[in-house]
Amino acid sequence: MNITIVNFKGGVGKSMIAHQLISGFGFHGCEIDPYGSLSDRLPERVVRIDIQQKHLTQPMNETIFDFGGFDDVKLDQAMEYSDLIIIPFIPTLETIQGTVDTLMRVSSANKPILMVPNMSQKENDINDAKFVFEETLGFEIEMFALPMSVALQTAINENRSIIDLSQQGGIKAYAYKKSSNLIRALHEKIREYENL
Ligand SMILES: Nc1ncnc2c1ncn2[C@@H]1O[C@H](COP(=O)(O)OP(=O)(O)OP(=O)(O)O)[C@@H](O)[C@H]1O
Ligand SMILES: [Mg+2]
Known part of the structure; x- marks a missing residue:
């Protein structure tokens, strides 16, 4: 299974998700970002x-x-190779337009799309965003929400998988459990798109 993670808007969690899928579930990565640090x-x-x-x-x-x-220019090719396109976004009014542009661009590839509202504070903002996206596109899209998480930020800072951190034992592991389970659930959701 190959996956494209994209949003023309910066800082929405693309590399965080890529990092956790690669470090936690054995994926390889291909970094198409001269400013990125994943590689x-x-x-x-x-x-x-x-x-x-x-x-x-x-x-x-x-x-x-x-x-x-x-x-x-390489986005079309990456999408061609991919079984799924993941679009993380932050569900606030100011950032939704950039995400709509990305969605429009990406929908021409005719690949399944999973939206990931990230670092969201309010359920309502997620539903509003979903409404805007579906009105613009004219079809339903699936969402998998990730809240703001200190545990996830710690995993990124320490260059570790949140799954590993939650398995290390002790009181700290407990703090990582919730986010670890969420990342596992995201991975399971992603696998539903394998061999579709
Ligand atoms: N759910 C989350 N909880 C806490 N921190 C998060 C979460 N998602 C992302 N972050 C942090 O937010 C920052 C921006 O995320 P990231 O670098 O993944 O965005 P990006 O979309 O890849 O940005 P760019 O467009 O610049 O490549 C990073 O420090 C990341 O670790
Ligand atoms: Mg990035």
Whole structure:
């Protein structure tokens, strides 16, 4: 299974999700972001694609394409190779337009799309965003929400999988349990799109 993670809006959690899927579930990574640090953090598992490069070579199985917060000529090719497109976004009014642009661009690839409202504070904001997206596109889209989580930020800072952190034992592991279960659930949701 290959997955494209994209949103032309920056800072929405694309690389966080890529990092956790790669470190926790054995995916490989393909970083298409000259400003990104995923390939530096997980050098054995992630290759960095030069920004000048116009094409992507056939990826290894189980590859995640992590794009920077901009459109890229290689996006079409990555989507072609992918079984699923994940669009993380922050459900606030100011950032929804950028996400709508991304959705419009991505929907032409005719691949399944999973939206991930990230760092959301209010259930209502998620429902409002869902409404806007579905009105714009004219079809239903599936969402999987991730709340703001200190545990996830810790996992990223320590360059660890939240799954590992939750299995280390002790009182700290307990604090990681909830986020760890959420990331597991996200992974299971993603697997529903395998071999569709
Ligand atoms: N659910 C979350 N809880 C806590 N921190 C989060 C969460 N999601 C993302 N972050 C943090 O927010 C910051 C921005 O996330 P990230 O770098 O993944 O965004 P991005 O979409 O890849 O940005 P860019 O477009 O610049 O590549 C990072 O420090 C990340 O660890
Ligand atoms: Mg990123």
